[in-house]
Amino acid sequence: MRAAFAALGGLIAGFTALCVAELVAAAVRPEAGPVTAVGGAVIDRTPPAVKDFAVRNFGTDDKLVLQLGILVLLAVFAMAVGVLALRHRWTGAAAVLVFGVVGAVSAAGRPEGRPLDVLPSVVGALVAAGVLYLLTGRLAPVTVPPPAAGETGGDGEQGAFDRRGFVVAATAAAAASAGAGLLGRRLQADRLAGVSASRGDIALPAPGSPAPAIPGGADLGIRGLSSFTTPNKDFYRVDTALVVPRVDADRWRLRIHGKGVARPVTLTFQDLLGRELVERDITLTCVSNQVGGPYVGTARWIGVRLADLLREAGVKPPSKGGPADQIVSRSVDGMTIGTPVEDVMDGRDALLAVGMNGEPLPFDHGFPVRMVVPGLYGYVSACKWIQDIELTTFDAYDAYWVKRDWSREAPIKTQSRIDTPRPFAAPRAGTVPVAGVAWAQHRGIARVEVRVDGGEWHTAKLAAEAGRDTWRQWVWEWPATTGHHTLEVRATDRTGATQTDKRVGTVPDGATGWHSVVVDVT
Ligand SMILES: Nc1nc2c(c(=O)[nH]1)N[C@H]1C(S)=C(S)[C@@H](COP(=O)(O)O)O[C@H]1N2
Numbered sequence: 022m023r024a025a026f027a028a029l030g031g032l033i034a035g036f037t038a039l040c041v042a043e044l045v046a047a048a049v050r051p052e053a054g055p056v057t058a059v060g061g062a063v064i065d066r067t068p069p070a071v072k073d074f075a076v077r078n079f080g081t082d083d084k085l086v087l088q089l090g091i092l093v094l095l096a097v098f099a100m101a102v103g104v105l106a107l108r109h110r111w112t113g114a115a116a117v118l119v120f121g122v123v124g125a126v127s128a129a130g131r132p133e134g135r136p137l138d139v140l141p142s143v144v145g146a147l148v149a150a151g152v153l154y155l156l157t158g159r160l161a162p163v164t165v166p167p168p169a170a171g172e173t174g175g176d177g178e179q180g181a182f183d184r185r186g187f188v189v190a191a192t193a194a195a196a197a198s199a200g201a202g203l204l205g206r207r208l209q210a211d212r213l214a215g216v217s218a219s220r221g222d223i224a225l226p227a228p229g230s231p232a233p234a235i236p237g238g239a240d241l242g243i244r245g246l247s248s249f250t251t252p253n254k255d256f257y258r259v260d261t262a263l264v265v266p267r268v269d270a271d272r273w274r275l276r277i278h279g280k281g282v283a284r285p286v287t288l289t290f291q292d293l294l295g296r297e298l299v300e301r302d303i304t305l306t307c308v309s310n311q312v313g314g315p316y317v318g319t320a321r322w323i324g325v326r327l328a329d330l331l332r333e334a335g336v337k338p339p340s341k342g343g344p345a346d347q348i349v350s351r352s353v354d355g356m357t358i359g360t361p362v363e364d365v366m367d368g369r370d371a372l373l374a375v376g377m378n379g380e381p382l383p384f385d386h387g388f389p390v391r392m393v394v395p396g397l398y399g400y401v402s403a404c405k406w407i408q409d410i411e412l413t414t415f416d417a418y419d420a421y422w423v424k425r426d427w428s429r430e431a432p433i434k435t436q437s438r439i440d441t442p443r444p445f446a447a448p449r450a451g452t453v454p455v456a457g458v459a460w461a462q463h464r465g466i467a468r469v470e471v472r473v474d475g476g477e478w479h480t481a482k483l484a485a486e487a488g489r490d491t492w493r494q495w496v497w498e499w500p501a502t503t504g505h506h507t508l509e510v511r512a513t514d515r516t517g518a519t520q521t522d523k524r525v526g527t528v529p530d531g532a533t534g535w536h537s538v539v540v541d542v543t
Protein backbone atom coordinates (compact mmCIF):
# COMPACT_ATOMS: atom_id res chain seq x y z
CA MET A 22 0.00 0.00 0.00
CA ARG A 23 2.73 2.43 0.96
CA ALA A 24 4.57 1.49 -2.22
CA ALA A 25 1.55 2.48 -4.32
CA PHE A 26 1.37 5.84 -2.57
CA ALA A 27 5.11 6.25 -3.01
CA ALA A 28 4.75 5.61 -6.74
CA LEU A 29 2.00 8.21 -6.84
CA GLY A 30 4.30 10.61 -5.00
CA GLY A 31 6.97 10.00 -7.66
CA LEU A 32 4.44 10.63 -10.40
CA ILE A 33 3.39 13.91 -8.81
CA ALA A 34 7.02 14.96 -8.44
CA GLY A 35 7.54 14.23 -12.12
CA PHE A 36 4.48 16.29 -12.97
CA THR A 37 5.83 19.11 -10.79
CA ALA A 38 9.15 19.00 -12.63
CA LEU A 39 7.47 19.34 -16.04
CA CYS A 40 5.08 22.08 -14.95
CA VAL A 41 7.73 24.20 -13.25
CA ALA A 42 10.00 23.69 -16.25
CA GLU A 43 7.19 24.88 -18.51
CA LEU A 44 6.89 28.07 -16.48
CA VAL A 45 10.64 28.70 -16.55
CA ALA A 46 10.73 27.89 -20.27
CA ALA A 47 8.22 30.65 -20.84
CA ALA A 48 10.85 33.04 -19.53
CA VAL A 49 13.81 31.42 -21.30
CA ARG A 50 12.29 30.04 -24.54
CA PRO A 51 9.78 27.30 -25.33
CA GLU A 52 12.37 25.06 -27.04
CA ALA A 53 14.25 24.77 -23.74
CA GLY A 54 11.47 22.79 -22.03
CA PRO A 55 12.77 19.35 -21.00
CA VAL A 56 10.47 17.17 -23.13
CA THR A 57 11.21 19.25 -26.21
CA ALA A 58 14.92 19.30 -25.41
CA VAL A 59 15.17 15.56 -24.81
CA GLY A 60 13.04 14.91 -27.90
CA GLY A 61 15.32 17.13 -29.97
CA ALA A 62 18.39 15.38 -28.62
CA VAL A 63 16.83 12.03 -29.55
CA ILE A 64 16.13 13.29 -33.07
CA ASP A 65 19.72 14.53 -33.40
CA ARG A 66 20.96 11.05 -32.54
CA THR A 67 18.44 9.02 -34.52
CA PRO A 68 20.12 6.82 -37.15
CA PRO A 69 18.81 7.51 -40.70
CA ALA A 70 17.05 4.14 -40.93
CA VAL A 71 15.08 4.79 -37.74
CA LYS A 72 14.27 8.37 -38.73
CA ASP A 73 13.08 7.05 -42.03
CA PHE A 74 10.97 4.41 -40.28
CA ALA A 75 9.43 7.04 -38.02
CA VAL A 76 8.64 9.40 -40.88
CA ARG A 77 7.20 6.51 -42.87
CA ASN A 78 5.02 5.02 -40.15
CA PHE A 79 3.98 8.04 -38.18
CA GLY A 80 4.28 10.65 -40.91
CA THR A 81 3.98 14.13 -39.52
CA ASP A 82 2.81 12.55 -36.24
CA ASP A 83 6.31 11.17 -35.69
CA LYS A 84 7.05 14.02 -33.29
CA LEU A 85 3.87 13.49 -31.31
CA VAL A 86 4.72 9.81 -30.96
CA LEU A 87 8.23 10.71 -29.83
CA GLN A 88 6.99 13.13 -27.16
CA LEU A 89 4.36 10.69 -25.90
CA GLY A 90 7.09 8.05 -25.70
CA ILE A 91 9.25 10.36 -23.61
CA LEU A 92 6.32 11.15 -21.28
CA VAL A 93 5.48 7.47 -20.78
CA LEU A 94 9.12 6.62 -20.02
CA LEU A 95 9.30 9.56 -17.65
CA ALA A 96 6.14 8.42 -15.83
CA VAL A 97 7.53 4.91 -15.37
CA PHE A 98 10.83 6.23 -14.03
CA ALA A 99 9.06 8.74 -11.79
CA MET A 100 7.06 5.96 -10.14
CA ALA A 101 10.21 3.89 -9.67
CA VAL A 102 11.98 6.87 -8.12
CA GLY A 103 8.98 7.39 -5.81
CA VAL A 104 9.28 3.81 -4.57
CA LEU A 105 13.04 4.21 -4.17
CA ALA A 106 12.47 7.36 -2.12
CA LEU A 107 10.34 5.37 0.29
CA ARG A 108 13.46 3.48 1.37
CA HIS A 109 16.05 6.16 0.85
CA ARG A 110 14.49 9.57 1.03
CA TRP A 111 17.61 11.48 0.03
CA THR A 112 18.59 9.08 -2.72
CA GLY A 113 15.12 9.44 -4.23
CA ALA A 114 15.40 13.20 -4.24
CA ALA A 115 18.87 12.94 -5.75
CA ALA A 116 17.54 10.64 -8.49
CA VAL A 117 15.10 13.38 -9.49
CA LEU A 118 18.05 15.73 -9.91
CA VAL A 119 19.68 13.22 -12.26
CA PHE A 120 16.67 13.64 -14.56
CA GLY A 121 17.14 17.37 -14.36
CA VAL A 122 20.70 16.90 -15.54
CA VAL A 123 19.54 14.78 -18.51
CA GLY A 124 17.10 17.52 -19.51
CA ALA A 125 19.68 20.25 -19.02
CA VAL A 126 22.39 18.48 -20.99
CA SER A 127 19.92 17.77 -23.81
CA ALA A 128 18.81 21.38 -23.94
CA ALA A 129 22.28 22.88 -23.91
CA GLY A 130 23.59 20.26 -26.33
CA ARG A 131 21.10 21.04 -29.11
CA PRO A 132 22.78 22.53 -32.18
CA GLU A 133 21.39 25.93 -31.27
CA GLY A 134 21.49 25.40 -27.50
CA ARG A 135 22.39 28.30 -25.20
CA PRO A 136 23.62 28.21 -21.61
CA LEU A 137 20.33 29.59 -20.24
CA ASP A 138 18.49 26.63 -21.80
CA VAL A 139 19.51 24.47 -18.82
CA LEU A 140 17.33 26.53 -16.47
CA PRO A 141 13.90 24.94 -17.06
CA SER A 142 15.21 21.42 -16.41
CA VAL A 143 17.37 22.41 -13.44
CA VAL A 144 14.76 24.53 -11.66
CA GLY A 145 12.03 21.99 -12.43
CA ALA A 146 14.13 19.15 -10.99
CA LEU A 147 15.09 21.10 -7.85
CA VAL A 148 11.47 21.89 -7.03
CA ALA A 149 10.43 18.32 -7.86
CA ALA A 150 13.15 16.88 -5.60
CA GLY A 151 11.80 19.00 -2.75
CA VAL A 152 8.25 17.87 -3.45
CA LEU A 153 9.26 14.22 -3.49
CA TYR A 154 11.21 14.63 -0.26
CA LEU A 155 8.20 16.22 1.46
CA LEU A 156 5.70 13.70 0.12
CA THR A 157 7.75 10.65 1.10
CA GLY A 158 8.08 12.23 4.53
CA ARG A 159 4.33 11.78 4.89
CA LEU A 160 4.74 8.10 4.17
CA ALA A 161 6.99 7.48 7.16
CA PRO A 162 5.49 4.79 9.40
CA VAL A 163 3.47 6.18 12.25
CA THR A 164 3.96 3.99 15.25
CA VAL A 165 1.16 3.84 17.75
CA PRO A 166 1.73 4.00 20.62
CA PRO A 167 5.06 5.85 20.64
CA PRO A 168 7.96 3.64 21.70
CA ALA A 169 8.39 3.36 25.45
CA ALA A 170 11.64 4.44 27.01
CA GLY A 171 14.44 2.00 26.36
CA GLU A 172 12.84 0.47 23.26
CA THR A 173 14.38 1.20 19.88
CA GLY A 174 11.77 1.75 17.25
CA GLY A 175 9.09 -0.72 18.19
CA ASP A 176 6.93 -2.39 15.56
CA GLY A 177 3.98 -0.12 15.78
CA GLU A 178 1.26 -0.93 13.28
CA GLN A 179 2.90 -2.25 10.10
CA GLY A 180 2.27 -0.05 7.08
CA ALA A 181 0.39 2.65 8.95
CA PHE A 182 1.19 6.18 7.93
CA ASP A 183 -0.39 9.60 7.85
CA ARG A 184 -2.56 8.84 4.87
CA ARG A 185 -4.60 11.99 5.22
CA GLY A 186 -1.46 14.12 5.49
CA PHE A 187 -0.08 12.53 2.32
CA VAL A 188 -3.26 13.07 0.35
CA VAL A 189 -3.47 16.72 1.42
CA ALA A 190 0.18 17.38 0.58
CA ALA A 191 -0.02 15.47 -2.72
CA THR A 192 -3.16 17.31 -3.80
CA ALA A 193 -1.61 20.65 -2.92
CA ALA A 194 1.57 19.83 -4.85
CA ALA A 195 -0.36 18.63 -7.87
CA ALA A 196 -2.62 21.67 -7.89
CA ALA A 197 0.23 24.13 -7.47
CA SER A 198 2.15 22.38 -10.26
CA ALA A 199 -0.82 22.44 -12.59
CA GLY A 200 -1.21 26.15 -11.88
CA ALA A 201 2.45 26.79 -12.69
CA GLY A 202 2.20 24.70 -15.84
CA LEU A 203 -0.91 26.43 -17.09
CA LEU A 204 0.58 29.85 -16.37
CA GLY A 205 3.71 28.83 -18.28
CA ARG A 206 1.66 27.65 -21.26
CA ARG A 207 -0.35 30.85 -21.15
CA LEU A 208 2.74 33.06 -21.19
CA GLN A 209 4.20 31.07 -24.07
CA ALA A 210 0.93 31.37 -25.99
CA ASP A 211 0.87 35.15 -25.46
CA ARG A 212 4.35 35.43 -26.85
CA LEU A 213 3.38 33.38 -29.91
CA ALA A 214 0.26 35.45 -30.43
CA GLY A 215 2.43 38.57 -30.66
CA VAL A 216 4.59 37.02 -33.39
CA SER A 217 1.53 35.69 -35.23
CA ALA A 218 0.07 39.17 -35.27
CA SER A 219 3.28 40.56 -36.76
CA ARG A 220 3.04 37.94 -39.54
CA GLY A 221 -0.55 38.95 -40.16
CA ASP A 222 0.53 42.58 -40.63
CA ILE A 223 2.91 41.80 -43.48
CA ALA A 224 1.80 42.78 -46.96
CA LEU A 225 4.05 41.28 -49.61
CA PRO A 226 4.78 43.69 -52.49
CA ALA A 227 3.80 42.63 -56.00
CA PRO A 228 6.54 40.63 -57.73
CA GLY A 229 8.76 42.49 -60.18
CA SER A 230 9.09 39.19 -62.00
CA PRO A 231 5.71 37.42 -61.80
CA ALA A 232 5.41 33.67 -62.31
CA PRO A 233 4.58 32.68 -65.86
CA ALA A 234 0.85 31.92 -66.02
CA ILE A 235 0.07 28.28 -65.33
CA PRO A 236 -1.32 26.95 -68.64
CA GLY A 237 -5.00 26.10 -68.44
CA GLY A 238 -4.30 22.47 -69.21
CA ALA A 239 -1.77 22.00 -66.39
CA ASP A 240 -4.47 20.77 -64.07
CA LEU A 241 -6.47 17.92 -65.57
CA GLY A 242 -9.09 18.27 -62.86
CA ILE A 243 -9.48 14.54 -62.42
CA ARG A 244 -11.10 13.26 -59.23
CA GLY A 245 -8.53 11.80 -56.87
CA LEU A 246 -5.59 13.46 -58.66
CA SER A 247 -3.41 15.88 -56.64
CA SER A 248 -4.13 19.47 -57.61
CA PHE A 249 -1.35 21.19 -59.56
CA THR A 250 -0.81 23.74 -56.79
CA THR A 251 -0.74 22.25 -53.32
CA PRO A 252 -2.65 24.39 -50.81
CA ASN A 253 -0.50 25.46 -47.85
CA LYS A 254 -2.64 23.52 -45.39
CA ASP A 255 -2.04 20.31 -47.34
CA PHE A 256 1.65 20.91 -48.03
CA TYR A 257 3.83 18.20 -46.49
CA ARG A 258 6.00 19.19 -43.60
CA VAL A 259 9.32 17.56 -42.77
CA ASP A 260 11.71 19.00 -40.19
CA THR A 261 13.37 18.24 -36.87
CA ALA A 262 11.60 21.03 -34.95
CA LEU A 263 9.50 19.82 -32.01
CA VAL A 264 8.48 23.41 -31.39
CA VAL A 265 7.92 25.34 -34.61
CA PRO A 266 10.21 28.38 -34.43
CA ARG A 267 8.32 31.68 -34.24
CA VAL A 268 10.62 34.35 -35.50
CA ASP A 269 9.67 38.00 -35.36
CA ALA A 270 10.18 39.33 -38.90
CA ASP A 271 11.19 42.75 -37.57
CA ARG A 272 14.03 41.23 -35.60
CA TRP A 273 15.05 38.74 -38.27
CA ARG A 274 18.54 39.12 -39.76
CA LEU A 275 20.39 37.11 -42.40
CA ARG A 276 24.15 37.17 -42.49
CA ILE A 277 26.04 36.19 -45.64
CA HIS A 278 29.72 35.55 -45.05
CA GLY A 279 32.58 33.08 -45.44
CA LYS A 280 35.09 31.92 -48.01
CA GLY A 281 35.34 34.19 -51.02
CA VAL A 282 32.75 36.64 -49.71
CA ALA A 283 34.43 39.94 -50.50
CA ARG A 284 31.64 42.01 -48.97
CA PRO A 285 29.84 40.21 -46.12
CA VAL A 286 26.32 41.54 -45.56
CA THR A 287 23.58 41.42 -42.98
CA LEU A 288 20.07 41.77 -44.38
CA THR A 289 16.77 42.62 -42.72
CA PHE A 290 13.33 41.47 -43.79
CA GLN A 291 12.63 44.96 -45.14
CA ASP A 292 15.87 44.78 -47.16
CA LEU A 293 14.49 41.70 -48.88
CA LEU A 294 11.06 43.22 -49.53
CA GLY A 295 12.81 46.28 -51.00
CA ARG A 296 14.48 44.19 -53.71
CA GLU A 297 12.96 42.87 -56.89
CA LEU A 298 10.69 40.00 -55.90
CA VAL A 299 10.61 36.92 -58.10
CA GLU A 300 7.60 34.65 -58.18
CA ARG A 301 7.88 31.03 -59.40
CA ASP A 302 6.01 27.73 -59.26
CA ILE A 303 8.39 25.13 -57.87
CA THR A 304 7.85 21.55 -56.74
CA LEU A 305 9.57 20.64 -53.49
CA THR A 306 10.44 17.02 -52.66
CA CYS A 307 11.79 15.30 -49.57
CA VAL A 308 14.56 12.73 -49.88
CA SER A 309 12.60 10.62 -47.38
CA ASN A 310 9.76 10.25 -49.84
CA GLN A 311 9.19 6.58 -50.64
CA VAL A 312 8.23 5.54 -54.15
CA GLY A 313 4.57 6.60 -54.36
CA GLY A 314 4.90 8.64 -51.16
CA PRO A 315 3.34 11.95 -50.10
CA TYR A 316 6.36 14.18 -49.36
CA VAL A 317 6.17 16.23 -52.53
CA GLY A 318 4.18 19.37 -53.30
CA THR A 319 4.04 22.38 -55.55
CA ALA A 320 3.69 25.97 -54.40
CA ARG A 321 3.95 29.43 -55.89
CA TRP A 322 6.95 30.88 -54.08
CA ILE A 323 7.85 34.54 -53.95
CA GLY A 324 11.27 35.78 -52.88
CA VAL A 325 14.57 37.23 -53.96
CA ARG A 326 17.18 35.62 -56.18
CA LEU A 327 19.85 34.14 -53.96
CA ALA A 328 22.40 34.24 -56.80
CA ASP A 329 22.05 38.03 -57.07
CA LEU A 330 22.70 38.49 -53.35
CA LEU A 331 25.73 36.23 -53.54
CA ARG A 332 27.12 38.03 -56.58
CA GLU A 333 26.69 41.41 -54.85
CA ALA A 334 28.62 39.99 -51.89
CA GLY A 335 31.43 39.15 -54.31
CA VAL A 336 30.86 35.38 -54.48
CA LYS A 337 31.95 33.50 -57.60
CA PRO A 338 30.90 29.94 -58.39
CA PRO A 339 33.67 27.32 -58.58
CA SER A 340 33.41 27.28 -62.40
CA LYS A 341 34.44 30.97 -62.38
CA GLY A 342 37.30 30.38 -59.96
CA GLY A 343 35.43 30.92 -56.68
CA PRO A 344 37.05 29.24 -53.64
CA ALA A 345 33.81 28.00 -52.04
CA ASP A 346 31.79 25.11 -53.46
CA GLN A 347 29.27 24.78 -50.61
CA ILE A 348 26.69 27.13 -49.16
CA VAL A 349 25.86 26.19 -45.59
CA SER A 350 22.58 27.69 -44.48
CA ARG A 351 21.73 27.71 -40.79
CA SER A 352 18.30 28.06 -39.28
CA VAL A 353 17.30 29.59 -35.97
CA ASP A 354 16.78 26.06 -34.63
CA GLY A 355 20.27 24.92 -35.51
CA MET A 356 19.55 22.98 -38.69
CA THR A 357 22.42 23.12 -41.19
CA ILE A 358 21.89 22.49 -44.88
CA GLY A 359 24.64 22.30 -47.50
CA THR A 360 23.94 23.32 -51.10
CA PRO A 361 26.33 23.41 -54.08
CA VAL A 362 27.25 27.02 -54.93
CA GLU A 363 27.40 26.03 -58.58
CA ASP A 364 23.73 24.96 -58.61
CA VAL A 365 22.52 28.11 -56.87
CA MET A 366 24.43 30.34 -59.32
CA ASP A 367 23.81 28.45 -62.57
CA GLY A 368 20.80 30.54 -63.54
CA ARG A 369 18.04 28.46 -61.96
CA ASP A 370 15.48 30.22 -59.77
CA ALA A 371 17.12 29.61 -56.41
CA LEU A 372 15.14 31.79 -54.02
CA LEU A 373 15.22 33.20 -50.56
CA ALA A 374 11.46 32.85 -50.30
CA VAL A 375 9.27 35.13 -48.18
CA GLY A 376 5.90 33.99 -49.51
CA MET A 377 4.06 30.79 -50.37
CA ASN A 378 0.86 30.64 -52.42
CA GLY A 379 0.02 34.30 -51.99
CA GLU A 380 0.73 34.76 -48.30
CA PRO A 381 3.79 35.22 -46.09
CA LEU A 382 5.42 31.85 -45.40
CA PRO A 383 3.40 29.86 -42.86
CA PHE A 384 5.33 29.31 -39.60
CA ASP A 385 5.48 25.57 -40.37
CA HIS A 386 7.14 26.30 -43.68
CA GLY A 387 9.86 28.63 -42.51
CA PHE A 388 8.53 32.09 -41.68
CA PRO A 389 9.89 34.64 -42.25
CA VAL A 390 12.43 33.42 -44.82
CA ARG A 391 13.50 30.08 -46.28
CA MET A 392 15.52 28.80 -49.20
CA VAL A 393 13.99 27.05 -52.21
CA VAL A 394 16.23 25.62 -54.95
CA PRO A 395 14.58 23.86 -57.91
CA GLY A 396 15.94 20.37 -58.54
CA LEU A 397 17.48 19.58 -55.15
CA TYR A 398 15.93 17.58 -52.32
CA GLY A 399 14.84 19.69 -49.35
CA TYR A 400 17.57 18.53 -46.97
CA VAL A 401 20.27 19.94 -49.27
CA SER A 402 18.51 23.14 -50.27
CA ALA A 403 15.34 24.26 -48.55
CA CYS A 404 16.48 25.68 -45.19
CA LYS A 405 13.46 27.00 -43.25
CA TRP A 406 13.74 29.75 -40.61
CA ILE A 407 17.08 30.62 -42.20
CA GLN A 408 19.35 33.10 -40.42
CA ASP A 409 22.86 32.57 -41.73
CA ILE A 410 24.54 31.70 -45.02
CA GLU A 411 28.16 30.70 -44.91
CA LEU A 412 30.29 29.99 -47.96
CA THR A 413 32.68 27.12 -47.41
CA THR A 414 33.75 23.87 -49.06
CA PHE A 415 32.28 20.36 -49.00
CA ASP A 416 35.69 19.19 -47.76
CA ALA A 417 35.61 21.53 -44.80
CA TYR A 418 32.11 20.99 -43.48
CA ASP A 419 29.37 18.34 -43.31
CA ALA A 420 25.82 19.61 -42.72
CA TYR A 421 23.30 18.06 -40.29
CA TRP A 422 22.01 15.15 -42.39
CA VAL A 423 25.37 14.50 -44.04
CA LYS A 424 26.79 13.82 -40.57
CA ARG A 425 23.98 11.27 -40.32
CA ASP A 426 24.94 9.27 -43.41
CA TRP A 427 22.91 11.06 -46.09
CA SER A 428 24.69 12.18 -49.27
CA ARG A 429 26.50 15.49 -49.57
CA GLU A 430 24.81 16.19 -52.90
CA ALA A 431 21.30 15.11 -53.77
CA PRO A 432 19.63 16.18 -57.00
CA ILE A 433 16.00 15.05 -57.18
CA LYS A 434 15.50 11.73 -58.97
CA THR A 435 12.85 11.32 -61.67
CA GLN A 436 9.70 9.89 -60.13
CA SER A 437 6.07 9.25 -60.99
CA ARG A 438 3.12 8.42 -58.79
CA ILE A 439 -0.32 6.95 -59.42
CA ASP A 440 -2.88 9.03 -57.48
CA THR A 441 -5.99 7.35 -58.84
CA PRO A 442 -7.21 4.66 -58.64
CA ARG A 443 -6.15 4.24 -55.00
CA PRO A 444 -4.57 0.95 -53.91
CA PHE A 445 -7.18 -1.81 -53.56
CA ALA A 446 -9.86 0.33 -55.16
CA ALA A 447 -12.63 -1.60 -56.89
CA PRO A 448 -13.55 0.37 -60.02
CA ARG A 449 -16.21 -0.85 -62.43
CA ALA A 450 -15.04 -2.52 -65.65
CA GLY A 451 -14.90 -0.11 -68.59
CA THR A 452 -12.84 3.04 -69.07
CA VAL A 453 -10.98 3.89 -65.86
CA PRO A 454 -8.76 6.98 -65.83
CA VAL A 455 -5.38 6.13 -64.34
CA ALA A 456 -3.82 9.44 -63.34
CA GLY A 457 -1.07 10.91 -61.24
CA VAL A 458 1.91 13.22 -61.12
CA ALA A 459 5.49 12.91 -62.34
CA TRP A 460 8.47 15.06 -61.45
CA ALA A 461 12.06 15.60 -62.50
CA GLN A 462 12.64 19.14 -61.30
CA HIS A 463 14.87 21.32 -63.45
CA ARG A 464 15.02 18.68 -66.17
CA GLY A 465 11.32 18.45 -66.89
CA ILE A 466 9.04 15.53 -67.73
CA ALA A 467 8.96 14.38 -71.37
CA ARG A 468 6.93 11.18 -71.19
CA VAL A 469 4.92 9.05 -68.78
CA GLU A 470 3.97 5.44 -69.46
CA VAL A 471 1.63 3.04 -67.74
CA ARG A 472 1.38 -0.72 -67.98
CA VAL A 473 -1.02 -3.31 -66.66
CA ASP A 474 0.05 -6.67 -65.23
CA GLY A 475 3.56 -6.32 -66.67
CA GLY A 476 2.25 -5.99 -70.25
CA GLU A 477 3.27 -3.45 -72.86
CA TRP A 478 3.75 0.22 -71.93
CA HIS A 479 1.06 2.73 -72.90
CA THR A 480 1.95 6.39 -73.30
CA ALA A 481 -0.08 8.55 -70.94
CA LYS A 482 -1.49 11.91 -71.92
CA LEU A 483 0.56 14.66 -70.28
CA ALA A 484 -0.98 17.80 -68.85
CA ALA A 485 0.31 21.10 -70.23
CA GLU A 486 3.79 21.85 -68.92
CA ALA A 487 3.97 24.71 -66.44
CA GLY A 488 7.77 24.59 -66.36
CA ARG A 489 10.76 22.36 -65.85
CA ASP A 490 10.78 22.99 -62.13
CA THR A 491 7.31 21.67 -61.41
CA TRP A 492 5.64 18.31 -61.48
CA ARG A 493 3.38 17.37 -64.34
CA GLN A 494 0.04 15.62 -64.20
CA TRP A 495 -0.72 12.72 -66.53
CA VAL A 496 -3.64 10.44 -67.33
CA TRP A 497 -4.15 7.21 -69.23
CA GLU A 498 -7.64 5.94 -70.06
CA TRP A 499 -7.55 2.29 -69.11
CA PRO A 500 -9.97 -0.14 -70.76
CA ALA A 501 -10.32 -2.10 -67.53
CA THR A 502 -11.53 -5.70 -67.49
CA THR A 503 -12.78 -7.50 -64.40
CA GLY A 504 -10.26 -9.09 -62.11
CA HIS A 505 -7.18 -8.33 -60.08
CA HIS A 506 -4.73 -5.99 -61.84
CA THR A 507 -1.41 -4.33 -61.13
CA LEU A 508 -0.82 -0.87 -62.57
CA GLU A 509 2.71 0.47 -62.91
CA VAL A 510 4.03 3.86 -63.99
CA ARG A 511 7.37 5.21 -65.17
CA ALA A 512 8.48 8.64 -66.36
CA THR A 513 11.13 9.88 -68.75
CA ASP A 514 12.76 13.26 -68.19
CA ARG A 515 13.69 15.81 -70.86
CA THR A 516 17.28 14.54 -71.01
CA GLY A 517 15.78 11.30 -72.34
CA ALA A 518 16.53 9.26 -69.21
CA THR A 519 13.78 6.88 -68.13
CA GLN A 520 13.09 6.30 -64.45
CA THR A 521 14.85 3.12 -63.33
CA ASP A 522 12.87 0.12 -62.08
CA LYS A 523 15.67 -0.69 -59.64
CA ARG A 524 14.20 -0.46 -56.15
CA VAL A 525 16.44 1.38 -53.70
CA GLY A 526 15.48 2.90 -50.36
CA THR A 527 15.58 6.57 -49.44
CA VAL A 528 19.00 6.50 -47.71
CA PRO A 529 21.42 7.98 -48.78
CA ASP A 530 20.15 10.06 -51.69
CA GLY A 531 16.53 9.23 -52.56
CA ALA A 532 14.39 6.22 -53.45
CA THR A 533 14.06 4.75 -56.95
CA GLY A 534 11.75 2.20 -58.52
CA TRP A 535 8.34 2.20 -60.16
CA HIS A 536 5.19 2.98 -58.26
CA SER A 537 2.57 0.27 -58.58
CA VAL A 538 -1.02 0.01 -57.45
CA VAL A 539 -3.12 -3.13 -57.21
CA VAL A 540 -6.84 -2.83 -57.96
CA ASP A 541 -9.79 -5.18 -58.16
CA VAL A 542 -12.00 -4.37 -61.15
CA THR A 543 -15.59 -5.54 -60.67
N1 LIG B 1 15.26 24.56 -40.33
C1 LIG B 1 14.97 23.44 -41.02
N2 LIG B 1 14.80 23.54 -42.36
C2 LIG B 1 14.49 22.44 -43.09
C3 LIG B 1 14.36 21.19 -42.46
C4 LIG B 1 14.56 21.12 -41.06
O1 LIG B 1 14.47 20.05 -40.43
N3 LIG B 1 14.85 22.27 -40.38
N4 LIG B 1 14.04 20.08 -43.21
C5 LIG B 1 14.33 20.13 -44.63
C6 LIG B 1 13.71 19.05 -45.37
S1 LIG B 1 14.35 17.50 -45.11
C7 LIG B 1 12.72 19.26 -46.28
S2 LIG B 1 12.19 18.02 -47.28
C8 LIG B 1 12.09 20.57 -46.41
C9 LIG B 1 10.60 20.44 -46.20
O2 LIG B 1 9.98 21.68 -46.29
P1 LIG B 1 8.46 21.82 -45.88
O3 LIG B 1 8.34 21.29 -44.49
O4 LIG B 1 8.12 23.25 -46.01
O5 LIG B 1 7.68 20.96 -46.86
O6 LIG B 1 12.57 21.50 -45.48
C10 LIG B 1 13.96 21.45 -45.27
N5 LIG B 1 14.32 22.56 -44.43
Ligand SMILES: [Mo]
Pocket residue numbers: 259306307308309398399400
Ligand atom coordinates in the same frame (compact mmCIF):
# COMPACT_ATOMS: atom_id res chain seq x y z
MO1 LIG C 1 13.54 16.18 -46.64
